[in-house]
Amino acid sequence: MASPASPVTMAITAVCLIILCTGCSVRRVVYNTIITTEDVHFIHPGQTTMLTVVGKLGAPDEMTESESGVVALYNWSDTKSAAMDFGALPRLFLPYTPSMTLNKTGIVPEQFLVVFDPEWTVRAYGFSRWPKEHPVIWFWPF
């Protein structure tokens, strides 16, 4: 049977965790809700109408006219930014404030578009290119 951790072990673990996270900065900006391929399975070009699309996905963020018809655009994004300031810990002990920061920000705007014919029936639809999933903490900029 494993013995419970002693207060000294717990304190050392806590200090290690704090040192590990020192100088860490995590930012995230989420714009609108993500639309997945499962969410758009109900759309059948030539059959589904604009009101059905709006009923299931909500009102689009933009509508524009193209040569193929009216285009409805749904936008969303998940921006992740992380930074690590290696000068954060020495700052606690040194009389000056050293700074050595690595930062990475991934802005991933995504789009789902639906093209309607003059009768407001879906002519075509598609997603913007699918980006690979980025981790929330990834500060290495190289």
Place this chain on the structure above:
Amino acid sequence: MSFVKSLAGAALILAFTQGCVVSRANVGEPIQEETLSHIKKGVTPMAEVVSLIGAPDRIVRGNDREIFHYYYYDAKSPGLFLLLINLIHMDVKSDNLYVFFNKSGIAEEVVYGKRTDRTQFRLWPFGE
């Protein structure tokens, strides 16, 4: 004694909220849903729509029709700036209203989608 307790309580609250940032941002005015019921399809003219909801934020043309686009954005962003770690999360959502007019300038269709009621003050930046 109660004054000392209140002071201690206030100091404790201040100590625990150090480094907290709560921000909120809006673009435009919230769309008044109750006014949408006054727009009757095939009856309400453009001028009445403008007097009910106001001038549109954008006018789009599509399928030989004028489409009025109204939008509203709401952003909630809590942050925690501690001595060693910073966490910031921002949640932005939008409401969109489209009023479609026929060639005679009569409202033909109303499309409304509300997302801002799901905007959250959520600090934890990890997970979905």
